[in-house]
Ligand code: FES
């Protein structure tokens with residue numbers, strides 16, 4: 294599909310009605326990969342804490358392209374300025390083999406199994422068998438052309454930016470610096486969780502969700518559903534429509550932060566009356582699951598309101614196109630969206646804590662992680678409704694669209710959660726990128 298088609302096909306003004314084909318069109322999806330995932334955007338690949346030692350590596354994805362995040366050797370004089378983190382594509386420069394099969398490990402170099410081309414940790418080609426041919430008496434048979442340049446034939450190396458231990462990469466030479474890409478409105482919310490902290494890795498969950506990748510972004514930009522879909526949230530008061538909340542976005546509307554503060558005690562029947570997911574008589578057999586302990590770092594000077602402090606209990610950060618960072622009370626995770634065609638994506642959860650956590654806090658974070666992940670008391674619901682959404686879009690064909698007008702049709706920040714503004718702002722940006 295060419296660019297004008299995208300625009301003329303989106304018949305309604307604004308971004309409050311998203312056509313179903315935006316989720317189901319296979320050609321459009323290929324264009325999304327090029328424009329968004331392989332274009333001038335920064336994509337999350339992992340945490341620095343996953344590769345603490347020289348030679349440590351981990352497989353990850355940028356869009357559908359598999360990459361290796363690896364810690365390279367760094368000369369002592371460069372240690373202040375070079376993190377040593379490299380991201381290279383897992384695709385041999387010789388005949389295109391996806392050579393690395395180990396999900397993570399430690400290596401001195403990477404060797405492709407097919408013809409044993411060998412790459413340094415930074416992706417440079419170190420050598421290859423029979424480069425100068427094979428001697429047969431006085432003559433030499435074969436070999437690479439005399440002007441074959443090792444330096445010009447390494448792996449594809451991505452640009453890398455590390456922010457507070459979060460590793461991002463891009464195939465683009467023109468993507469702006471990462472901090473500009475994230476924007477001044479979002480940065481304080483990343484600083485709040487990560488700045489100056491050493492992360493510890495607590496574990497992974499993985500799931501495959503049969504829906505379009507954008508649905509996952511929408512889900513975490515949608516403050517309307519948690520107090521309705523999630524029995525757990527509404528029953529135990531972790532998220533309710535009357536909580537003090539704020540919807541923040543970057544200047545382009547592509548990234549967002551949903552910020553909210555859990556109410557202290559008390560039932561507000563206005564937000565539970567008639568809500569069938571609210572189960573007044575549901576109790577926990579093990580109430581340690583909700584043994585919430587406030588942490589000092591939750592409270593920060595309000596970045597959006599000078600002179601005031603703010604202390605949310607939950608911040609859900611969506612960094613376009615493929616990262617969600619979740620803080621829900623004491624549980625922390627990154628969630629990486631890996632698209633697999635227009636109708637499916639892998640969702641990889643990395644649960645983390647901080648190096649100075651007490652053993653009790655680590656236990657608490659791990660227990661609260663049971664709310665999330667594929668079988669999480671809360672998150673299982675999201676995976677399921679995303680599948681149902683994709684099913685609904687498919688059966689409608691070309692004609693239909695979603696209706697996303699809670700709180701109007703605008704794309705502004707709000708001080709409440711009864712709005713779909715963040716979804717509209719993402720699609721306003723998406724339309725721009727896809728039409729360029
Ligand atoms: Fe990798 Fe030949 S394909 S060495």
Ligand code: FE
Pocket residue numbers: 512518519523671672675
């Ligand atoms: Fe949800």
